[in-house]
Amino acid sequence: MEALHNKLELSVPNSPKPSAELLRLKNTKEQLSKQKNYMxxxxxxxxxxxxxxxxxxQWKQERAKKIAVQEAQLMQRHTKEREAHNKRADLALLELExxxxxxxxxxxKYYKKPNVKSPKANITSSNEPKEIS
Numbered sequence: 001m002e003a004l005h006n007k008l009e010l011s012v013p014n015s016p017k018p019s020a021e022l023l024r025l026k027n028t029k030e031q032l033s034k035q036k037n038y039m040x041x042x043x044x045x046x047x048x049x050x051x052x053x054x055x056x057x058q059w060k061q062e063r064a065k066k067i068a069v070q071e072a073q074l075m076q077r078h079t080k081e082r083e084a085h086n087k088r089a090d091l092a093l094l095e096l097e098x099x100x101x102x103x104x105x106x107x108x109k110y111y112k113k114p115n116v117k118s119p120k121a122n123i124t125s126s127n128e129p130k131e132i133s
C-alpha cells in the first residue's frame with residue numbers, strides 16, 4: 001500500500017505551473033528593477049511572494065485530493081478484480097464438484113448392474129477355508 005502511495009506521489013507534480021498573474025508580477029518586478037525603481041520593485045516582489053504562497057498552498061490541497069481520488073479508484077478496481085477472481089474460482093470449484101458427482105453416479109450405476117460383479121464380491125475372507133476340487 002505504501003509503495004502504491006509513493007508511486008502516486010511521484011506521478012503528480014510537486015509544484016504547480018506559475019499562473020499568468022504570477023508571471024506578470026515577476027515580469028513587472030524585473031522591469032522596475034531595470035528602471036532602478038527599487039521601492040516599487042520591492043512592493044511587487046512582496047505581492048508576488050504572497051501570491052506564490054497562496055498558489056502553492058492551493059496546489060498542495062489539490063494535489064492531495066488528486067492522490068486520494070487515485071488511491072480510492074485503484075483500491076476500488078483491485079476490489080472488483082479480487083471479487084471477479086474469487087467468483088471465477090468458486091465457479092471452477094463448483095464445476096469440479098459437479099463433474100465429481102457425475103463420475104460417482106456413473107460408477108454407482110455401473111456397479112449396480114446385475115451382470116457386473118462388484119470388486120468386493122471377488123474378495124474372499126482369509127478365515128474361510130478354500131475348497132479344493
